[in-house]
Amino acid sequence: MSNQRMYRVTKRRRKKKRKKLVAWFLVPLLLLTITGTAYGAYLYNKAASAIDKSFESIGLSSKREAKVNPEVDNTSILFIGVDDSDSRKYEESTRSDALILATFNQKDKSIKLLSIPRDSYVYVPKKDRYTKITHAHAYGGPKVTVETVENLLDIPVDYYVRMNFYAFIDIVNALDGIEVEVPYELNEKNAEDQHNAIHLEPGLQTLNGEEALALARTRKQDSDLLRGQRQQEIIQAMIKKATTIHAVTKYPDIIEAVGGNMKTNLTFNEMKTFVEYATAKNDLTIDTLQLEGTDGRENNSYVFNLDKDKLTETQNLLRKHLGLTNRKSVGSLSHDDE
Template sequence: MTDIFDLGETPVEEPDQPAPKRRRSRLVITLLSVTAGLVAILVGLGVAFGIYAGNLASTYDAKTDKITNAFPSGNRPEATKDGAKNILLMGSDSRGDATSIDSSKASDQRTDTMMLVHIDADRKAVWVMSIMRDLWVTIPGHGEHKINAAFAYGGSALTVQTIEQLLDVRIDHVAIVDFQGFEGMTDALGGVDVESPSDFTARGQHFTKGTNHVNGEQALKFVRERYSFANGDYQRVANQQAFLRAIVDKTISKDTLTSPSKITDFVGALSEYLSVDDSLSATELAKLGVSLRGVDKQDVHFFTIPTGGTGTSADGQSIVLQNSLDMPGLRSALGSDSLDSFEPASE
């Protein structure tokens, strides 16, 4: 299977499974920080927009797939008592059938980009942590592997179990989005402005250092590229975060919020290629959005899970190592809802 941000690259090894049905990407953070906020804002505007908001909610509920068996059974970290939320954002290359995904089963899908969204209990900040796809972890029941293999071995449930074990926090919701939805939502916004740290060319598309206005097709090339950079996946993760910042900026701009057609197109484009756990309904998103109404773009913070550089596994795979010095502090900060005070000890 190919990395869906790297179409045409060398296929990933192991395990052999049935072919995917449809392609999928992973830029799902917009669902929570953007779509939920839009629905919530419309609901908050009152009766005049009640029908319109209801239509958006109906579109979301009707078009999104529901993931069955999204969470592991057995012992899990306790849910937070203070109201903080942790949402796992994933992507793979198959959306499953049109009505349901049994995500506890093995497949040939790999979540080559994962992000953990932590929403503070006081709803004053949102933290988006990228998890390197080659991070070397213990996958319950399968030994040590790259973290993106968890979905291939046991779907959403095993991926959640792996990350809960890694971070010692409970995952409250899961969401996955197809790359066609990513293209559609970008184009629905009229394109976005991304900041590139350098000049580079990806699949025939040239990007200049500084601001680049991109449509959906161009944005995919921007976030997929890694071979143009000496630090490969690390810069690709940084570019993905830059793109998500651009999506958030454009979606909460006056130009978008005052355009019902843009909002409708955005929600429709995203929902059609979206899969969520069965508790993440439009009503739940609206509630979450209302609680986040005071959050502005400067309150959304992006960072990458602390790593200890790269290495090689016993069987010859190139891997990313965990930072044993910083991980205890990260677990503590997530568990105590204090990411604002987390400072990597290794820096």
């Protein structure tokens, strides 16, 4: 296959159960559906404490004149998965391993989810240079990652949620594993970078946390775009398991996993608003999107070169969803195209 493969934007419009929004790293807040019980009140207070400890502001978006109110405004959240672990000890210098941008339209009660390939070759304002978007987090954590995504997509990013490997592993383990389809045999590192520590055969099966992480991270036999699709499928498997009645007793463990391995500028009350958004009377409409581009090399390293015209289409789609005026010019990856 040519190194200049073109990937088409895939849009899969689906009706979701109202509560399914919660799984995008908000799984612990499923407890809000049972707060009428003593156990629910205990979970509610436990979640509030965990989220409060995870709060870390990055200031107001440069593309907003005032702070948004998710109860009435169209908003956006950037979900950042980072490849940190005890063996790496990168802390704030870690790279992002997964980026998913979610925009929320209050009037339509709809969501658009955009997976951003980690090797996308983009302009990073903080460093005034082009590089892979995965490096943005190493240059300044969530703040620089958010600024880079804002520059790339020409939209405000109001909130972020950053989680590391351990949160993912602990949530899956707390749920006693998740059932997913493994597309091919794979041998992967575990969270501590031990080579070939995880071996999976193809087929539908129940994976533990380390195995699910290996499947989410691998990209040896396909592409960054297919990797993004796998990550969405894995998260949906987490949703399915987390919304079963048997999972309720697991919520304390899930809250502990999230609270100890997450940073966010969402307050607990703002998170509650998004849960209430998800449990509105009408079913949510969720569109999943991917960027289009071609394989390339810069400084002897693989990069994913985003198609400018298709980028503009995606920018306009997201801007319209947020109630913003569309761009008229051809998309650019530069800070000069304003």
